[in-house]
Amino acid sequence: MVSRFLVCFVFAVAIASVDCNSEGDALNALKTNLADPHNVLQSWDPTLLNPCTWFHVTCNNHNSVIRVDLSNAGLSGQLVPQLGELANLQYLELFDNNLTGVIPSEIGNLTKLISLDLYQNQLTGVIPTSLGNLVSLRFLRLQSNEFTGTIPLEVFQLVRYGNLHILNVSDNQLVGTVHHTNKTGFAVTEIIQDRAPK
Numbered sequence: 001m002v003s004r005f006l007v008c009f010v011f012a013v014a015i016a017s018v019d020c021n022s023e024g025d026a027l028n029a030l031k032t033n034l035a036d037p038h039n040v041l042q043s044w045d046p047t048l049l050n051p052c053t054w055f056h057v058t059c060n061n062h063n064s065v066i067r068v069d070l071s072n073a074g075l076s077g078q079l080v081p082q083l084g085e086l087a088n089l090q091y092l093e094l095f096d097n098n099l100t101g102v103i104p105s106e107i108g109n110l111t112k113l114i115s116l117d118l119y120q121n122q123l124t125g126v127i128p129t130s131l132g133n134l135v136s137l138r139f140l141r142l143q144s145n146e147f148t149g150t151i152p153l154e155v156f157q158l159v160r161y162g163n164l165h166i167l168n169v170s171d172n173q174l175v176g177t178v179h180h181t182n183k184t185g186f187a188v189t190e191i192i193q194d195r196a197p198k
Contacts, residue, residue: 023065024051026082034077040070060088067091071117075099079123084109095141096120108133115139119168122146127169129154138163143170143192150176151193159191168192 028046036042043055052059058067065086076098083092084106090113099121107116108130116137123145131140132154140155151169158164170192 021050023086024048026080026085027051027054027057027065027068029080029082033080034075036073036075038074040073040075058091062088064088066112067093069093070097072096078102079104079107081106083107086110088112090114090136093117094121099123101125103128103131105130107131110134112136117141118145120144124148126150127152127155127174131155132157134158135162139166140164141166141168143168143172145172147172147174150174166192 024046027044031041031044034041040056043053044051044057045054048054050059050063051057051065052063056069056073057065058069060066066088067090068086069091071093072095074097075094078101079094079099081104083089084104087110089110092107092110092113093115095117096119099118101123102125103118103123105128107113108128111133113134114136116131116134117139119141120143123142125147126149127142127147129152131137132152134140135158137158140158147169151167151174155164155167159167168191174193
């Protein structure tokens with residue numbers, strides 16, 4: 001009986017280690033894709049068992065990453081698809097940097113995400129429809145970038161059926177109009193966008 005318990009315990013530890021290592025690998029992929037002139041990522045050591053001891057990373061009681069806060073850090077470079085592997089991530093705070101490129105569609109895998117703050121960067125391309133998968137999202141702030149196209153219908157569904165309370169897409173190159181209505185009976189959401197030219 002004791003040996004069976006020991007085998008189960010070792011197996012559980014091995015699974016937890018694999019999860020922590022995969023999260024560390026995902027964050028290390030981000031680190032290697034960024035220029036870090038102020039060395040804010042200096043503690044991000046991929047040889048450690050898990051990333052919970054790294055600065056700007058917060059974990060839950062199960063040593064799983066729930067928050068990455070690299071706001072106003074002077075970082076440049078691009079976001080990486082591996083961020084979509086952070087299954088328990090709730091807060092991704094990367095605002096006020098010099099990030100370029102597109103939002104990877106894999107960000108839509110982060111179904112526990114509460115806040116996605118990518119504002120005041122130089123991100124381009126369209127807003128991915130996969131962000132409509134973020135059913136726990138309350139704050140989506142994408143203002144002051146260089147996004148083009150329209151706001152995807154899937155993102156608007158988060159306003160209508162989800163928890164989204166703030167959607168800020170102002171100061172981009174988006175087209176289209178958001179029509180205000182209070183007839184839906186859903187919670188009022190603050191949608192901030194540029195006014196259409198007259």
